[in-house]
Amino acid sequence: MDKKFTHEAIFCIVNSGYSEAVMDTAKKFGAAGGTVINARGTANKDAESFFGISIQPEKEIVMIVVAAALKDKILGALYDEVGLNSAGQGIAFSLPVDGTVGLHSVQVTDKKAPVQTSIFKAEQ
Amino acid sequence: MSEQEWTVKRKPRARKPKSPRSDFKKLKLLVTVVPRTKTEFYTDFIAGFEANFQTSLLGQGTARSNTLHLLGLEDSDRGVIFSIVREEKCAEIFQALESKFQTLRGGKGISFTIPLSSVIGAQIYRFLSNSK
Numbered sequence: 001m002d003k004k005f006t007h008e009a010i011f012c013i014v015n016s017g018y019s020e021a022v023m024d025t026a027k028k029f030g031a032a033g034g035t036v037i038n039a040r041g042t043a044n045k046d047a048e049s050f051f052g053i054s055i056q057p058e059k060e061i062v063m064i065v066v067a068a069a070l071k072d073k074i075l076g077a078l079y080d081e082v083g084l085n086s087a088g089q090g091i092a093f094s095l096p097v098d099g100t101v102g103l104h105s106v107q108v109t110d111k112k113a114p115v116q117t118s119i120f121k122a123e124q
Numbered sequence: 125m126s127e128q129e130w131t132v133k134r135k136p137r138a139r140k141p142k143s144p145r146s147d148f149k150k151l152k153l154l155v156t157v158v159p160r161t162k163t164e165f166y167t168d169f170i171a172g173f174e175a176n177f178q179t180s181l182l183g184q185g186t187a188r189s190n191t192l193h194l195l196g197l198e199d200s201d202r203g204v205i206f207s208i209v210r211e212e213k214c215a216e217i218f219q220a221l222e223s224k225f226q227t228l229r230g231g232k233g234i235s236f237t238i239p240l241s242s243v244i245g246a247q248i249y250r251f252l253s254n255s256k
Contacts (some may be wrong), residue, residue: 009155009238023186035157035183035202062186062205063155065236095238098152101218102225102234 007097008071016058025081034064090117150211151240158233163203174254175207193203
């Protein structure tokens, strides 16, 4: 079943303090905004010592809903800017979104015109 | 008697045809991001659509007005509500949420759904889908 989705939810998990870097990167490619959730990561202590890396437990999860066409560009940019090899030690993944409400669908140029919102549904 | 004579041929047991899963209801993960002061209100609101399982997290919005941010007037505290709902209820929930987002003062938010592919256990499934 090959169903096209109009939007994707990107989840980017980074070390605490790097959520702003995530949002700056995503906004360069058209993301409007996101939500930051504080979290605590778990890591295998043996794997940490074996690979010689230290995982900071305090995390921030940045959740961004974007148009499906922007997903790949944003994920690639996040990998470059806040990926595992950076200070943010971030990972990112996306989940398909098959319906939304409350996202602005029309950019308002006339202040008198009401703000348009619509309910997006995945293409069947 | 030889070993072959003792062999009893049995008729293959007729398998019962699988019942069509007409009562199988697909589930969705409904994510709703609202102002933190309205988290409880929207949790109760969504529960009215047979959402038996919900969890809410504290979050912070990132989209901002530079002017309000400079004046320290921006309230970016958010509540993120994760709810499990039936697919057939989604259209109704979206219509109701859109109405609340537009009419409730200080209650503007966004909501979206992610399809679920599997859950663990029949009892859990019945609970999540409110199948009695």
